[in-house]
Amino acid sequence: GCAYQYTNEDNLDIEDVKKIKLNVKSFEINKDNLDIITTDNLLQNEVNKKALNKLEAWVWQKFATEGIENKAFLNLLKIDTSITEKRKNKKSIISIINQGKEVYKVALNFDLSIIANDSLMKTLKIRSSLDFELLNKYSIAERNKVITYNVNKLIKLIDDKVTIQLNKKAFNKFVIV
Numbered sequence: 570g571c572a573y574q575y576t577n578e579d580n581l582d583i584e585d586v587k588k589i590k591l592n593v594k595s596f597e598i599n600k601d602n603l604d605i606i607t608t609d610n611l612l613q614n615e616v617n618k619k620a621l622n623k624l625e626a627w628v629w630q631k632f633a634t635e636g637i638e639n640k641a642f643l644n645l646l647k648i649d650t651s652i653t654e655k656r657k658n659k660k661s662i663i664s665i666i667n668q669g670k671e672v673y674k675v676a677l678n679f680d681l682s683i684i685a686n687d688s689l690m691k692t693l694k695i696r697s698s699l700d701f702e703l704l705n706k707y708s709i710a711e712r713n714k715v716i717t718y719n720v721n722k723l724i725k726l727i728d729d730k731v732t733i734q735l736n737k738k739a740f741n742k743f744v745i746v
Contacts, residue, residue: 649675653673675699681695
């Protein structure tokens, strides 16, 4: 299987990640069902890889295990980056102002399941996506900054969703306040 404890030296560039203490003895990231859509487009693959690394780093920053029983599993289901719009440069005065650009959509899907020893199971399904633009004139460094910024923005959206959902009454048994 692909369940493991992950450490990442590449610090997460997201501030204000509120740690959530889970009433669980163990926590695993499971990538067995992960569908990373790979394409011939190297940039899309790069965004997918960056999104996966940031998500894993966020998980270990976000959750603490403080219980003596129960188990939590984060099942990564899908990471997909696609081009939603492509504009070419035309040879005209206007093209200098309106640079060629590509609009990308990066999507992440995962489930967080917490299973109690009495077989009670609660599952939180998270589906999130974000659109961003890359201009053709960007250097590699500029492009990387834009990708990193937008992947971090997506992780922040996910962080907010997870925090709101786990603070609901349904998860009281599994979250230590």
